[in-house]
């Protein structure tokens with residue numbers, strides 16, 4: 001763990017999202033929910049076919065046209081250490097008609113709300129939209145930290161939100177650009 005915020009309820013680490021031992025890991029998915037590259041590919045590879053089967057069922061029964069950007073759904077974690085995966089669709093930078101900030105914040109907020117609805121107490125996030133979807137890391141740090149702080153201020157059931165960066169340099173950029181009000 002590199003640093004923590006909000007009296008330890010938020011921690012920052014460097015690692016692989018698929019290896020996190022938490023109640024749910026969040027997937028930076030696309031609206032098809034049928035897999036892709038980056039985090040999405042890694043989660044489906046490590047978690048196995050159970051996750052894809054549940055995603056297909058969610059598409060069929062609830063989102064035949066795809067999961068809208070900013071929303072979140074939950075499946076089991078298949079073979080992953082985490083029992084659940086929360087799939088959310090981040091904004092594609094510059095392609096959302098000026099709603100990038102609002103939609104990235106919604107990803108974090110809606111993922112956390114879904115975790116609470118399922119009585120989960122720990123959630124690990126990758127840095128949504130900062131890979132293939134090209135959201136600048138500095139701006140994503142500000143938006144994600146604000147959304148997480150707003151959510152945790154209103155909720156007292158979630159015990160741990162872990163922010164998992166793939167590389168040390170990415171974690172450092174987060175540290176320099178977050179908006180958490182209180183450290184430790």
Ligand code: AR6
Nearest residue numbers: 016017028030036037038039040128129130131132133166
């Ligand atoms: N663990 C933690 N972080 C990771 C890992 C990992 N195993 N792999 C990559 N990252 P991306 P997006 C970081 O592209 O931008 C997919 O094809 C990476 O450095 O996974 O939301 C989907 O199907 C980056 O900072 O997600 C969609 O089509 C961050 O995770 C599209 O990409 C997110 O990168 C979604 O794009």
